[in-house]
Amino acid sequence: MPERFITPLIVIALLLGTLLALRSTNSALVTPVPVSSVVALAPDMVPLVAGDEPITEIFTRAGCSVCHTVPGIQGADGRVGPPLILGITGPTRLTDPAYRGHAKTVHDYVIESVIEPGLFVVPGYPAGTMPIWYGAKLSALALEKIASYLERQGVTPAQ
Helix, strand or coil, rough: CCHHHHHHHHHHHHHHHHHHHHHHHHHHHCCCCCCCCCCCCCCHHCCCCCCCCCHHHHHHHHHHHCCCECCCCCCEECCCCCCCHHHHHHHHHHHCCCCCCCCCHHHHHHHHHCCCCHCCCCCCCCCCCCCCCCHHHHHHHHHHHHHHCCCCCCCCCCC
């Protein structure tokens, strides 16, 4: 075989190998880590949440209640993820040395945690459990409403 055909064949073989390696790496990152006794959520199991729904329906349709306890949301008593009382826990998380995000407020931290859940994993909870595709299932309005709701949880209203 002439030398001019060997070089392109080697380049094609290397490209195919790289693509296959990247594909297997990406699929490992996207697959949620299953937790024993809990059914792992898949993107097609969670409907798109528009944000015009009442707050209880936003949390329910988004599937938050499957993994988290959310004050004021009936049936939201999940134990896989931390309780969402971010009015209390949010400021502490923002100052935790393990926090790698860029949020300056609890509101922004909530949004960041949905869109990039790996930036901070609450101690005592397994890494990789929060699906990285959640941000794609929530409209900007739904995410804003969730953040506004959660940043007030655990805070005693001024009298």
